[in-house]
Amino acid sequence: MRGRRALWFWVFVGPFALGLALFTYVPLVWSVGLSFFDARNTVTPTHFVGLDNYTAMLKDDAFVDSLKTFLVFTAFIVPATYAFSLSLALMVNRVRRARAFFRSVFFLPAACSYVVAALVWKMSIFNGVRFGLANTLLGWFGGDPVAWLSTTDPPWYWLVIVTVRLWLQAGFYMILFLAGLQRIDPALYEAAAVDGARPGWTVLRHITLPQLRATSVAVVLLLVINAFQAFDEFYNLLSDARGYPPYARPPLVYLYYTALGQGQNLGVGSAGAVILALIVAIVTVGQARWLRLGRTDADG
Numbered sequence: 001m002r003g004r005r006a007l008w009f010w011v012f013v014g015p016f017a018l019g020l021a022l023f024t025y026v027p028l029v030w031s032v033g034l035s036f037f038d039a040r041n042t043v044t045p046t047h048f049v050g051l052d053n054y055t056a057m058l059k060d061d062a063f064v065d066s067l068k069t070f071l072v073f074t075a076f077i078v079p080a081t082y083a084f085s086l087s088l089a090l091m092v093n094r095v096r097r098a099r100a101f102f103r104s105v106f107f108l109p110a111a112c113s114y115v116v117a118a119l120v121w122k123m124s125i126f127n128g129v130r131f132g133l134a135n136t137l138l139g140w141f142g143g144d145p146v147a148w149l150s151t152t153d154p155p156w157y158w159l160v161i162v163t164v165r166l167w168l169q170a171g172f173y174m175i176l177f178l179a180g181l182q183r184i185d186p187a188l189y190e191a192a193a194v195d196g197a198r199p200g201w202t203v204l205r206h207i208t209l210p211q212l213r214a215t216s217v218a219v220v221l222l223l224v225i226n227a228f229q230a231f232d233e234f235y236n237l238l239s240d241a242r243g244y245p246p247y248a249r250p251p252l253v254y255l256y257y258t259a260l261g262q263g264q265n266l267g268v269g270s271a272g273a274v275i276l277a278l279i280v281a282i283v284t285v286g287q288a289r290w291l292r293l294g295r296t297d298a299d300g
Contacts, residue, residue: 035270043266053271063272066254067279073250074227076162081223082216085170089177090208103178107171114168114232121164122149122237149238150245157238157248164233169226173219180215184208221287228280231256251276 030043035053037045057063092102109117125133126148135145148156188207197203209216231252238245244253255276259269 031270032274034267035274037267039265039267039270041264041266049267053268054275056268057272057275062249063251063254066249066251069248069250070228070230072158073161073230074224076158077165077227078220078223080162080166081170081173082219084166085173085219086177086212088170088174089181090204092174093178093181103175106174109167110169110172112168115236117164117168118233118236121160126160152247155247160237161233161248164237165230168233173223176215176219177212180212181208184211217288221284224283224287225280228276228283 034043034045036048036050038047038049038053039045088106092099092106095102127135128145128147128149129135130139130145132145134148135143138144138146146156148160151157184207188211189203192203192207193199197206229252230250234248234250234253235244235256238248244257251272255269255272258272259266
């Protein structure tokens with residue numbers, strides 16, 4: 001009986017474990033090894049160069065600028081998504097009828113492809129001509145058309161990038177906040193009402209947000225990690241037949257052009273990927289410790 005259970009376990013888990021090993025772990029290990037070699041136009045290590053690839057990457061101003069782009073993107077998208085998804089969750093949680101309908105409607109964009117959403121934003125909403133939706137609205141108020149994706153002073157492209165990511169992911173984090181809200185004991189709100197607490201900001205600040213602390217920590221960590229992985233919206237919004245512009249180039253876009261561009265320097269690209277992975281790990285662990293992830297009030 002025990003042997004049959006083990007057999008069925010590997011029947012169901014085996015294909016997934018094999019695919020995970022072949023297409024995730026093996027490439028990861030190979031990429032780390034490749035970062036110590038001179039590998040141009042090939043994925044086969046040739047000449048061992050030690051830490052030279054890492055030194056070249058850290059001295060590359062374009063790579064440093066890509067990290068600055070990530071910081072700007074994170075500063076925009078993390079608080080915007082947190083506030084918007086929490087607001088949606090609070091509103092949906094107060095609905096007494098058709099709650100499932102509103103929950104599904106707000107979550108639906110999360111199932112949309114990032115590529116498709118980016119093209120809709122680029123071609124229909126912020127396409128830079130006077131017939132685009134955004135410029136049409138500006139025209140109603142007497143404004144001139146704006147080239148949203150090519151204007152760098154002021155940098156209107158951030159509005160396009162942030163809004164498409166916000167539309168895509170707010171519904172997912174709304175679901176996380178809804179799960180946290182439904183775990184709050186209603187007796188806390190009843191006791192607050194008896195004590196004279198006014199519904200609104202006072203209850204939100206002193207009851208709802210403290211009770212959502214664990215959910216908030218998880219949401220912030222996921223938002224920062226997802227911001228590090230930004231690629232699709234940047235690439236599909238800003239690139240064209242002439243290539244990618246020199247501005248708003250996040251780390252993954254920079255590494256894409258380094259490893260698969262004209263030079264195809266896979267050794268340096270792999271070193272950049274390892275550096276980026278280490279930064280993500282350090283930031284995640286630092287956030288977890290700062291936000292006291294996994295600790296309770298009794299732990300101090």
